[in-house]
Amino acid sequence: MRFVIKPDNHKTAKLTSAQTYSELLVIARDVAKDDIKDTIYRESYSTDDEKKSRVEDQLSLSYHNKCAYCERLAKADIEHYRPKKKVSEDNMHEGYYWLCYEWTNLLPACVKCNREGAKHFKFPVIGTRVTHPSFLPDNNLNLEDNKAQNNPLLTENPYLLHPEIDNPEDFFDFFLDPNGEGIRIRGIDNDDRGKKTIEICRLNRQELRLERVENVINPFKQAIESSFVMWGNGSFNQAQFEQQILFQLNQLITNAGSVESTHTLLRKFVMKSHQNFSAIVLPFLNKKIRNVVLAAFKAI
Numbered sequence: 401m402r403f404v405i406k407p408d409n410h411k412t413a414k415l416t417s418a419q420t421y422s423e424l425l426v427i428a429r430d431v432a433k434d435d436i437k438d439t440i441y442r443e444s445y446s447t448d449d450e451k452k453s454r455v456e457d458q459l460s461l462s463y464h465n466k467c468a469y470c471e472r473l474a475k476a477d478i479e480h481y482r483p484k485k486k487v488s489e490d491n492m493h494e495g496y497y498w499l500c501y502e503w504t505n506l507l508p509a510c511v512k513c514n515r516e517g518a519k520h521f522k523f524p525v526i527g528t529r530v531t532h533p534s535f536l537p538d539n540n541l542n543l544e545d546n547k548a549q550n551n552p553l554l555t556e557n558p559y560l561l562h563p564e565i566d567n568p569e570d571f572f573d574f575f576l577d578p579n580g581e582g583i584r585i586r587g588i589d590n591d592d593r594g595k596k597t598i599e600i601c602r603l604n605r606q607e608l609r610l611e612r613v614e615n616v617i618n619p620f621k622q623a624i625e626s627s628f629v630m631w632g633n634g635s636f637n638q639a640q641f642e643q644q645i646l647f648q649l650n651q652l653i654t655n656a657g658s659v660e661s662t663h664t665l666l667r668k669f670v671m672k673s674h675q676n677f678s679a680i681v682l683p684f685l686n687k688k689i690r691n692v693v694l695a696a697f698k699a700i
């Protein structure tokens with residue numbers, strides 16, 4: 401998960417149309433959940449290669465084709481952050497039907513994070529749950545109250561982090577799986593919002609633990625270790641080997657700051673301190689080069 405700015409003006413024409421608003425007003429006034437149309441919040445079209453969605457296209461501008469929760473490159477579902485028809489934790493709740501077309505309630509999420517077994521209808525809150533939409537004195541919807549960053553929704557204090565409101569760097573750290581099966585993410589905040597977000601989206605599933613190593617650690621490890629081999633066979637001298645380490649460390653810094661990268665939360669975490677780097681990256685390297693790599697890290 402990474403912090404994302406998703407501008408309001410990236411909304412699709414269909415989501416902003418007067419027709420959509422008038423249909424939403426009926427849904428909101430009459431709790432007409434059966435009238436919710438996925439053709440509006442998905443709005444699909446066909447290309448020669450695949451079926452696409454205009455809403456997903458617009459979300460991809462902000463999320464760079466990554467899942468909002470796990471940061472993998474993924475063909476996204478259009479996920480309702482607050483579930484539109486029911487809430488797993490409260491049988492009496494009708495779901496957040498009035499947010500079915502709300503831009504701040506739509507996130508791109510991969511199948512594994514979003515569907516049954518993972519997020520699905522889950523939406524636990526710490527505060528008081530909002531049960532109905534707000535209306536203006538003229539009986540129009542109060543659309544400002546529908547935004548995730550405004551009250552009353554903000555004071556629900558959801559356990560699930562919202563990547564456009566919460567800064568994920570405040571909620572997580574990483575550690576090595578004790579059984580050697582990749583890298584695990586862990587919640588660190590006192591309210592357990594990080595911990596619950598991991599549980600809800602299953603952010604420690606095996607494919608993610610292993611992919612963190614494959615995408616973040618292995619390219620660095622392979623580059624450094626092949627330079628070490630070249631030093632060993634005389635193709636590099638020591639100065640050239642150390643220069644290669646510096647180059648690769650700078651590459652890690654660049655990748656951590658790039659919106660195009662996957663797993664940027666982990667990339668930033670390992671580059672934040674030599675303690676993090678030692679705990680997460682060094683154990684994957686050949687023992688003979690760990691000290692020289694750590695010294696180079698401390699020097700940059």
Ligand SMILES: [Zn+2]
Nearest residue numbers: 467470510513
């Ligand atoms: Zn995902």
